[in-house]
Amino acid sequence: MQSSDPRYFFETDADQLKRERRATKANNKYGSPIQLKSKILAATHDPLSPTTSILVAESAGSVRRVTLSPPTSTQTYRGPSTPLACLTTGGPHGTTLFAGAWDKTIWSWDLRTRAPGPQYTGHSDFVKAVVCARIGTTHLLISGGADKKIIVWDVATGAKLHTLVDPVVNMMAVQDLVVDHSLQSETEIVVISASSDPHIRRWKVRLDGWEQVVEDAPDAPGAERRTILEHETTVYKLVLDGEGEEVDLWSSSGDGTAKCLARMRGWKADETLEHGDHVRAVAVTERWVVTAGRDEDVKFWDRAEGRLYCALQGHFDEVTELLVVGDKVVSVSIDGTVRSWPTDKAGLDAAVEEQKPKLVEEEEEEVETGPGGKLSADEEAELAALMEEDD
Template sequence: MSRSNDAGHFFQTSSALATTERKDAKAKNKHGNPIRLPSKILAVVHGGNEGAVYIAEAAGDVRRVVLETSEMKRIAPPAPAPLTSLTVSAATGTLYAGCWDKHIYNTSVDRRNPSATNIPKLVNGHTDFVKCLLATTLSGHPILLSGSADAQIIVWDLATGKPLHKLKGHTKAVQDLAIDPLSLPEGSAEPAESFVLFTASSDREIRQWHISLASAYEVSESLDKPILAHETSVYRLRFDSDGDLWTASADKTAKHLVRSRDWEADTVLQHPDFVRDVVFAEQAGLVVTACRDEEVRVWDASSGDLVCVYSGHFEEVTGLVLVGGGKRVVSVSIDCTVRQWSLEKGEMARYIEEARKEAEDGSVAGQDGAEEGKSSMLTAEEEAELAELLEED
């Protein structure tokens, strides 16, 4: 029996039809110089230099995308399931990708590094979706940290491919990992022998862990009293240079948590839907957020005032990365596009004026003839599972 993923072959409400028509129209816009890929984009990281990014796709591919030329290259054989997270180990010249199938895949991205030619596989790890990854070093030794929907955090020895430590404390999926910069040696050329890891989860808790090669454990302060800054899932943790935290949450806010005030929020950025990502452009004094409502928002970090709303994506925005020395931000979405937005005042002002004129004309933003987004490569069942994964764990 044949199957169809075409929404037009199924009963739809008037509201669903209106949403489909709106997205079909918006898909034609050229805002942010869209680079179109074959499937939904679930994660993005720097691509080895300021002119490129690595992206993870729902179709299981990892690609390197050159932003200026739109050139893209698949850098590894496709995984058998959607890839949810990426990180690059500078120590080994290796890119790691977390997957729905519970595995972590790796591929060399630095052929000049001899150690990148013989990369051990990471085995005997998680029992559910891998949600987040972070590569770093301890005592000069390359390690990888991974978080999963199984609520575990694993510290991996990248030289052997074996787990060093398995940490349990969260009760739901681990969504993000961030190293406390104030736990690292300040102004020292010596490698860190330990650090404090902050973790975010769907259980809304932010927890802290002491990590070294010899041991790993939850710090007593976190064990007794985890940080509870949000009402529900916390998706992203970003430290600033002062060691304070910017967070993104499914409670429709991004927050600035101040360390000296016991992680009290002094800035709360309200959104109409889940906030998927947040980045802090420190030199510009701006915060950028990615929202499930398809928009990329730019805020004044000091006042919390909204500076600019970049409208171009026509599906949920899933990730952000700063490029160009913090003068631009790259956004990715399940609409299968990579887009770039300026964080310079003059460019933002020009975009706001163009958007105003388009609204006055009653036209769809940028509706001047780009090809429509390509259809998903997932089955109907996988589409439903992806939607559930993006909603909640």
């Protein structure tokens, strides 16, 4: 019988201390945790209940709908036998769920009935990012993988329309994709991609072709600029904020920062937040910028003043996603928990006050685990390598 318990494998002193610290921290109730049975690698909004629930991708190979109030795990979408790394929704009615998997396939389901839909196969490595868009009446699925490729699919037919690659600046594993709806027309969309290299790329996509956005370099007359280069290493997350020409791009990176890249300034960094450690996720509200990542804390930054307002504890492993859901910010983590945080100042002040005492150590019930919820030792190592690939 094989075990995935790290205590049965060689551990450095640092690894052992980290494991013991996380075990001590695991029983805290900050952020009203909803405990699932496996690691949560991604999350997205639920179009059927946009203010009360989210959809999460689990390492156990399923997608789960999680209702935030009252806190509970409800419907599950099954099929894959490998971890799911990314999620999106879209399609003709906006109610098709797409999930990219370690098996190099994009799976789909009907959100209402949970009936499996078509599978999209064409990547040669993990699928790490998915997003939906529409050109005219044609609904598109756009995916990015560890194979360094971005593929554009026709949702209805499953046909692979285009494969986007940067022929000049070597692109590494794709980490995130967003569609810039402010530049969308009936014949063209603009897709923005982040990858394991520090370059952010923009792509114009049509049904009959595509091109990478190349423009004049703002600080080098006569030179071309193929990418937005404001970070030092991996860019994990992209979030568009604003409307029309006022849309800015927030990015989070392995260089320990989240940055506001201003369109009106040629995508130069207008603001830099020094989170520290790898910043895996960023979310934006009218008042706050929220960052989280490998250091486990969820940090709220005052947009008006550009300063850190508070850092909230709770998670005991890396945070993988942040979502604004109604009047809360929701965080999900490798620790298998979904936690909710207030966005009003009084609520944040109360959360800070609650966390002043020492974290409860071993008094709460043991973290729930279940059969099939754990990764094997090999899968644990593979996940760790995947998460750490750009260190």
